[in-house]
Amino acid sequence: AAAAAAAGSRARLSDADVLAAREEQGEVEERRQELLVLLKNAAKLAFPEALNFVAGKLQAVLTAAAQVAASGSSGRPLDGSSRASSSEAGFQDAEMAVTLLYALGEGAPDDALKPGTGGLGQLVLLLLTQGQALPAGQHRLVALAVLEACVRYCRVLQQEQSAIPAVLSLFLGLKGLGHPSPDVATRACYLLSRLVKTLRSNLKPYMDEMLRRLQPYLVAVATQPPPQGPAVGSTRDAAGKNLAPVTALVDDRLYVFESVGLLLGQEELPAEQQLAALHSLLQPLQRQIEANLQQAALEPCSRGSGGGPGGVVQLGSGSWAILQAIEAIARLNKGFKWELCTQHRPQLGAAFLQCLEVSLAVPTALPGSKQLRARFIAFLHRMVESLMATVLPYLPAALEALMAREADVTDMTDVLTLLVQLITRFKEALGKLVEVVLPIAVARVHGLLGADWDWSGRLASPAAMAAAGQQSPQQQQQQQQQQVPVTLEDAREKGELQR
Numbered sequence: 472a473a474a475a476a477a478a479g480s481r482a483r484l485s486d487a488d489v490l491a492a493r494e495e496q497g498e499v500e501e502r503r504q505e506l507l508v509l510l511k512n513a514a515k516l517a518f519p520e521a522l523n524f525v526a527g528k529l530q531a532v533l534t535a536a537a538q539v540a541a542s543g544s545s546g547r548p549l550d551g552s553s554r555a556s557s558s559e560a561g562f563q564d565a566e567m568a569v570t571l572l573y574a575l576g577e578g579a580p581d582d583a584l585k586p587g588t589g590g591l592g593q594l595v596l597l598l599l600t601q602g603q604a605l606p607a608g609q610h611r612l613v614a615l616a617v618l619e620a621c622v623r624y625c626r627v628l629q630q631e632q633s634a635i636p637a638v639l640s641l642f643l644g645l646k647g648l649g650h651p652s653p654d655v656a657t658r659a660c661y662l663l664s665r666l667v668k669t670l671r672s673n674l675k676p677y678m679d680e681m682l683r684r685l686q687p688y689l690v691a692v693a694t695q696p697p698p699q700g701p702a703v704g705s706t707r708d709a710a711g712k713n714l715a716p717v718t719a720l721v722d723d724r725l726y727v728f729e730s731v732g733l734l735l736g737q738e739e740l741p742a743e744q745q746l747a748a749l750h751s752l753l754q755p756l757q758r759q760i761e762a763n764l765q766q767a768a769l770e771p772c773s774r775g776s777g778g779g780p781g782g783v784v785q786l787g788s789g790s791w792a793i794l795q796a797i798e799a800i801a802r803l804n805k806g807f808k809w810e811l812c813t814q815h816r817p818q819l820g821a822a823f824l825q826c827l828e829v830s831l832a833v834p835t836a837l838p839g840s841k842q843l844r845a846r847f848i849a850f851l852h853r854m855v856e857s858l859m860a861t862v863l864p865y866l867p868a869a870l871e872a873l874m875a876r877e878a879d880v881t882d883m884t885d886v887l888t889l890l891v892q893l894i895t896r897f898k899e900a901l902g903k904l905v906e907v908v909l910p911i912a913v914a915r916v917h918g919l920l921g922a923d924w925d926w927s928g929r930l931a932s933p934a935a936m937a938a939a940g941q942q943s944p945q946q947q948q949q950q951q952q953q954q955v956p957v958t959l960e961d962a963r964e965k966g967e968l969q970r
Contacts, residue, residue, distance in 0.1 A: 507574045514578030525575050526594050528568040533597070535561060536606040561606025562613060569605070569616040572598060576623055584626055595624040599634045602641055609645060611652045618647060618655075622662045625669045632673055639677060642666065643684045648727065653698045657723050660692070664726040667733045678734050682748065685731060692724040693756060693799050696791055728799045732806025742816055749822055752803060757829045759796040763789040764836045767843075790840060793833060797846050800826045801853045809857050820858050824865070827854050831868050838877035848873070848889055855893070860900060866893065870908050880919050880964040887912060887968070916968060924969075 514521035539561070572594065576583075583591040602608070602617045621638050628635050641647055647659040667674060674681065735748055770787030786794065804823055812820035827850075834847050851869055854862050873886045890908065894901050920926075 507570070510571065510574055511578035514575055518578070518580060518583070521575060521578065522590055522594070525568070525571045526590065528564070528571055529594065529598065532561070532565050532568045532606065533601055533604060535564070536604050539606065562610045565605045565607055566610070566612045566616050569598065569613065569620050573616065573620045573623055584624065592627055592630070595620075595627045596631055596634060599624070599627065599631075600637050602637065603646070609650070611650075611655055614646045614650055614652075614655050615658060617641065618659055618662050622665050622669075625666055628670055629673060635670070635673065635677065638666070639674075639681065643681065648685075648688045657697070660688075660724045660726040660730075664730045664733070667730040671733055671737065672739075674734065675737065675739065678740075681734065682731065685727065688727055689731065689752070689799075690755075692722075692727055693759065693795055694792070696788075697722055697724065722795070722798075725795070725798055725802050728802035729805055732803040734806070735803075736806030736808065736811065738808075738811055738815065742818075745816070746818055746822070749803075749819060753800060753822055753826055756796040756800050757826055760793050760829055760833065763792040764832060765789075767793055767837055767840070786842065790837070790843060793837075794843060794846050797830055797833070797843075797850050800830075801850050804853055804857050807857060809859050812857055813859055813861055817861075820861055823854060823858060824861060827851075827858075827862065827865055831865065831872060834869075834872040834875070838872070838875040841882075844873065844882060844885075848885060851889070852892075855896060860897065863897065863900065863904070866901075866904055867907060870904075871911070874908075874911060874915050878915065880968050883912075883915055883919060884964070884968050887916075920969060926969075 510521060510525075575591070579591055584595070585592070598617070598620060602621070605613060605617065607613050608617070618641065621641065625638075628638060642659060642663050643649075645651075646655075648656055648663070650656045650659065731752065735745055735752075766789030767787060768789075770790055800823070807819060807823075812823065830847060830850060833843050837843050847869075851862075870886065870890065873889070874883065878886070890905075890912070894905065
């Protein structure tokens with residue numbers, strides 16, 4: 472008992488220490504932001520002086536790194552200090568120097584980065600070309616600061632394209648996508664997509680090498696769940712507000728597929744090379760969907776059950792693999808314009824249509840999975856935007872699968888919303904499909920609302936649904952005592968469905 476009490480005391484002390492550390496970190500971060508605001512304001516008033524200050528910090532860090540590198544095999548810096556203290560100071564100084572340079576851009580004049588206008592462009596070029604030499608460059612904070620600065624000042628690379636290989640080496644190496652810290656690696660995926668979006672045409676000479684080095688990362692993102700596990704759910708800010716719907720996919724690593732799509736979706740690429748590269752990316756993802764359907768059907772979440780803390784639904788490995796593959800295909804597709812896929816090079820569109828055909832099995836085999844239904848609907852929207860009328864032959868099967876018997880009121884509302892959007896997009900071209908689908912949809916709506924539903928339309932008006940949501944607990948209890956056939960939440964959902 473005494474040992475248990477002592478252990479509990481240590482645990483409580485540990486919790487208190489953690490809380491104190493978090494409070495201190497928040498205070499330091501707040502103070503840090505205040506100082507950066509002062510730097511930005513000073514730069515607006517006296518930019519040359521602010522530039523000299525930041526340049527001195529960055530050059531001092533690079534000089535110290537050069538001295539450490541030149542200290543020889545003895546393992547001691549030239550000034551005689553210990554390597555440990557030098558490394559620690561290097562990490563702090565390097566992160567602060569890069570952060571100052573990043574913040575300076577917000578207070579710089581509009582023409583500060585134009586060729587021949589001053590030292591900011593030269594200072595940025597110094598970081599871009601010598602970022603690998605920063606002391607403690609693989610430290611999590613230093614690596615993040617350098618990647619963020621590279622993206623903020625990527626316009627410099629359009630003027631000085633000789634620095635592009637150095638920046639790509641940062642992103643594609645152990646200080647970017649391959650960083651051991653999941654936070655850095657995930658953030659690098661997003662920042663790489665922004666870099667590629669800006670430098671898209673400038674990266675064509677390096678595309679083959681980029682695709683070769685990105686290949687292992689693509690495989691890892693598609694097949695290995697993130698460190699926090701294959702969870703899909705809502706996130707909350709400090710105020711407790713939902714930041715994303717419960718069916719949102721929370722994996723920013725997928726931005727790496729968007730980067731590859733932007734690289735491959737350029738019309739200037741040779742058609743054979745473009746198609747071969749696209750097939751090499753899409754075919755493993757298609758096989759991943761097909762190979763996991765049977766396993767996903769046996770998992771609890773695929774049958775509409777299961778859940779986790781904080782509104783997060785824990786997906787089984789099979790469901791997660793299908794979800795990841797569908798989203799990866801959608802991200803790849805973002806880089807291809809519809810004219811390229813349907814007019815200039817229809818063979819590209821045919822490759823994506825094959826993915827759509829494979830994905831049709833998902834809502835059919837797993838009708839109870841809310842997450843996979845939502846992802847399939849979003850994927851269908853993506854294909855419509857990219858492939859236009861060529862998706863029409865696949866819509867009957869897609870809508871039929873989405874209107875399966877397992878579909879509840881919310882699911883049918885989503886299907887009808889999708890059908891309205893498709894009618895708006897294709898107009899008369901969708902006439903024959905509507906003739907087939909509409910009777911099925913009406914029958915499903917009648918079945919879900921039930922014989923005791925008020926078919927006058929009173930409950931389907933937006934005002935009635937809003938009023939139902941504003942009723943007090945006493946009014947709700949009175950209605951329950953009057954044996955209302957559905958709950959208020961059901962009434963709102965069904966009213967929306969009838970409307």
